[in-house]
Amino acid sequence: MRLMENYQMKAFRDFLDSCCLMDLESKGCAYTWANNREGDAYVKKRLDRAVCSMEWRVAFTEVEVYAFSAIGSDHSPLLISLSLGHAKRRKEFKFEDFWLEEAEYGEIVRDAWLKAEDTNQNLLIKLKRVSGELEVWSKSKFTNAHKRIKSLKKEIQKLTNHPSGGQDRERVQSLKEEIEKLWR
Incomplete structure (x- = not known):
């Protein structure tokens, strides 16, 4: 089982590399998933991420990613904000x-x-x-x-x-x- 998980993670990382995708840093919750088990079996990780190409990142220099608390799910919702514009929205x-x-x-x-x-x-x-x-x-x-x-x-x-x-x-x-x- 562990060998399969390692293979899948390597395949995913290879895919990201082949597509030249980079991870966008996020603010808010550092861990975006938890298995909600008891005691030593409890695990939390940063699984959920936002990725983009270098060209996209250069085009959206003001982008920010927020990881909110996971409520009603074992995953944290992510919000990608493309600008820091403070224009008052109705x-x-x-x-x-x-x-x-x-x-x-x-x-x-x-x-x-x-x-x-x-x-x-x-x-x-x-x-x-x-x-x-x-x-x-x-x-x-x-x-x-x-x-x-x-x-x-x-x-x-x-x-x-x-x-x-x-x-x-x-x-x-x-x-x-x-x-x-x-x-x-």
Whole structure:
């Protein structure tokens, strides 16, 4: 089995070399995969990578790769950012499924939709108003959950980057479970 793994890794490295591909350094989590086993059987590695050609790297000098904490998977998601441009992007609306569980959700949607002064306005205007009201409501009602999730993700990243074996595995798992509860 070990011989096969070594052969596969050599074949993969040879492929990267033959295509003249280079590894893009990543920020964030140093280890991008863990087997989630107990004790001495616990293994974590940097398996997930972003690669590119030299020409591509020269064309995109501002590129950055971020490895985020693995939540809901044993692999870390990677984000490749092509520029560091700080142009302010308009935030897109994202509906959160857990809003439906809140009693006041229906009232907010109904009230925003039926604003008396403009009941004859077109669908797009009404949808913008509803999404705006939901964003304001969500920000005020769930702001602590978002802050807590951000804090938990930082702690997971810190534990993930620590070279220790499986001793942090239980703590990472409990942090992931707490994040999943907050998402609901």
